[in-house]
Amino acid sequence: MSKNQTHNRWRQSEAAQGLFLISPTFIFCTVLLAIPLGLVLALSFWTQNYLELDKTLTLANYQTAWGEEIYQTLMGRSLKISACVTILTVLLAYPVAYFVSFHIKPKHKAMWIFLITIPFWTSYLMRIFLWKVILGYNGVVNGSLIGAGLIEKPLSFILYNQNAVVLTLGHAWLPFAILPIFVALEKIDHSLLEAAQDLGEGPIRRFLRVTLPLSMPGVLAATVIVFIPTIGDYVTPRLVGGPNGLMISNMIELQFKKANNAPLGAALAVSAMVIVSVISLIFVWLNRKYLKAR
Amino acid sequence: MLKSITPLKIYILFFLVFLYAPAILLPIFAFNDSAIVAFPLKGFTTEWFGVLWETEALHSAAKNSFIIAITTAILSTLLGMLAARANARYKFPMQRPMMGLIMLPMVLPEIIVGVSLLVVILQLGFDLSLWTIILGHVLICTPFCIAILSSAFMNLDQSLEEASFDLGQTRLATFWLITVPLVMPGLISSLLISFTISLDEFIIAFFLAGTEPTLPVYIWGQLRFPQRLPSLMALGTLLLAVSLVLLILAEYFRRRGARKTGTTDTGGFL
Numbered sequence: 186m187s188k189n190q191t192h193n194r195w196r197q198s199e200a201a202q203g204l205f206l207i208s209p210t211f212i213f214c215t216v217l218l219a220i221p222l223g224l225v226l227a228l229s230f231w232t233q234n235y236l237e238l239d240k241t242l243t244l245a246n247y248q249t250a251w252g253e254e255i256y257q258t259l260m261g262r263s264l265k266i267s268a269c270v271t272i273l274t275v276l277l278a279y280p281v282a283y284f285v286s287f288h289i290k291p292k293h294k295a296m297w298i299f300l301i302t303i304p305f306w307t308s309y310l311m312r313i314f315l316w317k318v319i320l321g322y323n324g325v326v327n328g329s330l331i332g333a334g335l336i337e338k339p340l341s342f343i344l345y346n347q348n349a350v351v352l353t354l355g356h357a358w359l360p361f362a363i364l365p366i367f368v369a370l371e372k373i374d375h376s377l378l379e380a381a382q383d384l385g386e387g388p389i390r391r392f393l394r395v396t397l398p399l400s401m402p403g404v405l406a407a408t409v410i411v412f413i414p415t416i417g418d419y420v421t422p423r424l425v426g427g428p429n430g431l432m433i434s435n436m437i438e439l440q441f442k443k444a445n446n447a448p449l450g451a452a453l454a455v456s457a458m459v460i461v462s463v464i465s466l467i468f469v470w471l472n473r474k475y476l477k478a479r
Numbered sequence: 480m481l482k483s484i485t486p487l488k489i490y491i492l493f494f495l496v497f498l499y500a501p502a503i504l505l506p507i508f509a510f511n512d513s514a515i516v517a518f519p520l521k522g523f524t525t526e527w528f529g530v531l532w533e534t535e536a537l538h539s540a541a542k543n544s545f546i547i548a549i550t551t552a553i554l555s556t557l558l559g560m561l562a563a564r565a566n567a568r569y570k571f572p573m574q575r576p577m578m579g580l581i582m583l584p585m586v587l588p589e590i591i592v593g594v595s596l597l598v599v600i601l602q603l604g605f606d607l608s609l610w611t612i613i614l615g616h617v618l619i620c621t622p623f624c625i626a627i628l629s630s631a632f633m634n635l636d637q638s639l640e641e642a643s644f645d646l647g648q649t650r651l652a653t654f655w656l657i658t659v660p661l662v663m664p665g666l667i668s669s670l671l672i673s674f675t676i677s678l679d680e681f682i683i684a685f686f687l688a689g690t691e692p693t694l695p696v697y698i699w700g701q702l703r704f705p706q707r708l709p710s711l712m713a714l715g716t717l718l719l720a721v722s723l724v725l726l727i728l729a730e731y732f733r734r735r736g737a738r739k740t741g742t743t744d745t746g747g748f749l
Binding site (some may be wrong): 207220221288332 | 494498499504519550561562567572575577581583584586587589592597599602606617675686695720730734
């Protein structure tokens with residue numbers, strides 16, 4: 186076989202065609218995502234001297250990011266808020282996913298999922314701002330509670346603190362938690378549920394021993410999809426968080442923009458990403474192990 | 480639905496109220512005849528929409544946003560189509576890691592995407608412009624396009640393409656005459672979704688905007704001024720209406736696509 190023929194055969198092979206088709210998208214993502222992420226990683230080991238970048242490798246930024254109290258506080262608080270948001274969203278989302286999957290006729294399911302995703306597409310900034318209106322001192326919640334005679338003075342613990350951040354972020358991420366759980370519930374073979382019933386399991390035990398374990402992959406996906414990105418939100422903390430509700434992303438933004446210390450910002454960003462990824466991986470691994478053991 | 484009221488149904492009702500609270504309040508305050516965004520309501524007015532009409536800075540921001548959203552929709556749908564087709568139709572080495580990188584922005588915090596692009600653009604010495612925002616938006620929209628288009632390509636009956644080959648059509652002609660029309664509803668749905676995401680995106684746009692702001696960046700700047708809030712509510716209402724129309728269209732085309740390829744589906748966009 187001549188070299189030319191081999192070349193032609195390869196060009197017409199599955200692999201070559203697939204690689205050829207995917208290459209524009211892949212190159213785009215390499216240039217604008219993989220390389221930039223690499224550069225941020227490199228930047229976190231450099232230092233900023235006023236306008237000049239000093240490219241000698243150093244761990245100084247990480248020493249600051251992990252050593253100084255303000256960054257420790259912000260990181261700890263961000264992880265706590267993200268964890269609370271994740272738990273809240275998954276707990277709120279599960280019954281909804283369950284309801285749509287088990288109590289809605291198949292032909293209406295698509296419409297329900299559409300209904301659940303609509304609020305997610307309304308202007309992100311306006312949505313956060315409206316939570317400020319709802320939770321504020323003269324807001325909807327306080328107004329109605331006073332109107333109903335339940336309280337005399339407006340509640341002040343619901344806005345400009347971490348509770349408000351958790352609630353607003355939770356609201357924003359609900360659809361992302363519902364969808365994976367819904368997909369997992371849809372995949373459950375209903376004959377398994379009938380079998381459990383025939384073997385004398387009550388509805389609660391049947392749910393705990395059959396439905397819940399079988400839907401765990403969806404719960405895991407929801408957890409990761411919500412937990413990782415919430416650490417990166419700096420708009421919600423800024424609008425509804427007040428001084429004690431700021432998160433690590435507000436500091437990252439500050440370092441990259443006003444404080445003009447991009448290397449420290451990069452070190453903070455890399456640290457935050459590494460921490461959330463490690464936590465997510467451990468969580469997924471624990472669940473896999475636990476579910477396999479059953 | 481109402482035949483039996485169970486705790487689950489009561490919960491769903493509260494949940495829907497919670498989910499829709501901001502979306503319902505937005506138009507209420509947009510038409511409220513008061514300079515303060517708070518209850519009690521004062522009466523009906525369309526004054527705040529009139530204010531929008533007279534604000535020049537808003538018009539240029541809207542124009543920028545539309546240019547960015549249209550370009551983003553076209554580019555990310557094209558890139559998404561190539562990747563979705565390659566992934567659905569072919570097996571090739573490094574397929575999973577490659578798709579993993581392309582889909583990564585779906586779970587990556589947007590601030591990381593924004594920061595890393597900002598670093599590269601400044602290092603290369605380029606100026607921030609509408610194009611830098613477009614690049615960032617294409618990056619985050621492409622995974623959504625792939626998610627929509629994958630199901631369209633997966634459901635495609637390959638025997639139709641083979642029939643076209645057998646009848647003597649070239650690869651390219653087959654693609655245009657057979658494949659594209661069959662996945663057209665998916666393509667339209669993908670265009671509309673990426674347009675909507677780009678129109679509303681703030682975090683990346685805020686990092687990558689130069690002197691020309693997009694609509695969300697403009698709104699962010701105005702949120703500090705209490706007297707501007709009612710007109711922002713009006714603006715938000717208009718944006719909500721635009722998004723709703725686009726989403727209903729997208730959903731319509733996605734379902735038509737599912738019918739065309741003969742599958743029943745229950746999923747949403749994601």
